[in-house]
Amino acid sequence: MARYFLTCWCVLTCSLQVFGQTPSYFLIGQTFHLKPIMSEQPDKILWKHNGKKLVEFNGKEEHVYGQHQHRATLDWITAELNITHVRYEDTGVYELDASNSNMVYQFFYRLQVIGKVSKPTITCTVRKGDSDESGPEATLTCSAESTRSESLVKYEWQSGGNVVPGQKLTIPLGDEHDNQIHTCRVNNPLSNEVETFTARSCYSDGGLSVGLVVGIVVVVLIILSVVLGILFCKRARKGCFAKTSKGDVEKQTPRGKEQDKKKKIFHEENLKLLTVGDSGGKKPKWPPSPLGQFYSPDLPNVTSGEKSHTEEGHVKRRVSEIEKQSTGDFSLVSTPA
Known part of the structure; x- marks a missing residue:
């Protein structure tokens, strides 16, 4: 009877101690080891997880129960327990009952499985400064992906040589402040991540300068x-x-219209000269040259045949001059000797 009360008292005391102690943390996917310290080798071993049987050794054979099958191994001599590929469900209180003919052993362990913190992200909210303030300010917010162990995640800022706890940080903007770098650190008991932010990045997030x-x-x-x-x-x-040609430009101006009129007159005169043979033997009146002189078909010391030939040459030369004048070439023409 006394041994029974002693055992009950030990269990109650150990339970109060285990719930008051800091848990041991393990990252998800890792392997944890629970190794009790005993002075003698036990004959019987029983491990429990949150009050339920996990693995049992009765001195001859071993039985593994529930979700721990294929993941839990037991050392029959030291009673050490190993669990691989731990899950969030493995969090809780582990209890060991071991005994032999001389001793009874009891141990309690409080374990918590947590995940790594993720890379944080930083957002900026710009707010204009009041009239009594030196300039605009912004609020930086650091956040990380939530996990089951969110309560263990801590945030802190490193800014200007100071450490500021919390997810939010108020910073000044403008001038030399825009080049200042602020660092957010996120951590839990087994992992940490950092992210940096330059103040000028607030303009692209919250507005434009x-x-x-x-x-x-x-x-x-x-x-x-x-x-x-x-x-x-x-x-x-x-x-x-x-692209506009020279002729098109001239047609659009008064000078161009005048040139067209002159071309028409010279053309008519050209036709008269070409029909000199059909004038009934009458000598055509030659238009004046650019120098005010007149060409005469009568040349001294010229025979009738030569005269006809000379007249034809004069006609051709005059036609050439008229054509030059009609195209705007008013260069002087020498009078034939």
């Missing part, structure tokens, strides 16, 4: 002006960008 806005507006206005200019040019003058 004044200089950038002005630059964008100027570029947009320039592009709009070019487009409107092209459209206006095409509407007002259809051939704005087309």
Whole structure:
């Protein structure tokens, strides 16, 4: 009877101690080892997890129960327990009852399986400074993917040589502050991750700086002006960008119209000269030369045959001169001797 009460007292005391102690942490997927310290080799061994049988050795054979099958191994001499590929479900209290003919052993372990923290992300919220403040400010928020062990995750900032706990950090913006780098560290008992953030990145997250806005507006206005200019040019003058010949340009001006009129007159005179043979023997009146002189078909010391030939030459020469004048070439023509 006394031994029974002693055992009950031991179990109660150990239970109070185990729930008050800090748990041992293991990363998910790893292997943990529970090794009790005993002075004698036990004959019987029983491990429990949260009050349920995990593995039992009765001195002859071993039995593994539940979710721990194929993952739990037991050392029959030392009563050491090994569990591979631990899961979140393996978190809890592990209890060992071992005995031999002389001793009874009892041990309690509190274990917690946790995951690695993920890479944090940093977001920025810009808020304009009040009139009594030196300038605009921003709030940085550091966050990591949530896990089952969220309560164990801690956040802290390193900024300007200071360590600030928590997920949020208020920073100043503008001038030299925009180049300052702020570091967020996320950790749990077995892992940690860091991420850095430059203050000027707040402008791309929370808004645009004044200089950038002005630059964008100027570029947009320039592009709009070019487009409107092209459209206006095409509407007002259809051939704005087309190549225009010299003749087309002259036709569009008063000088061009005058040239057309002169060409018509010279052409008529040319026809009269070409029909000199059909004039009934009458000598045609020669138009004046550019020097105010007149060409005469009567040349001294010329026979009738030579005279006819000479007249024909004069006609051809005059036609050539008229053509030159009709094309705008008003160069002086020497009077034949």
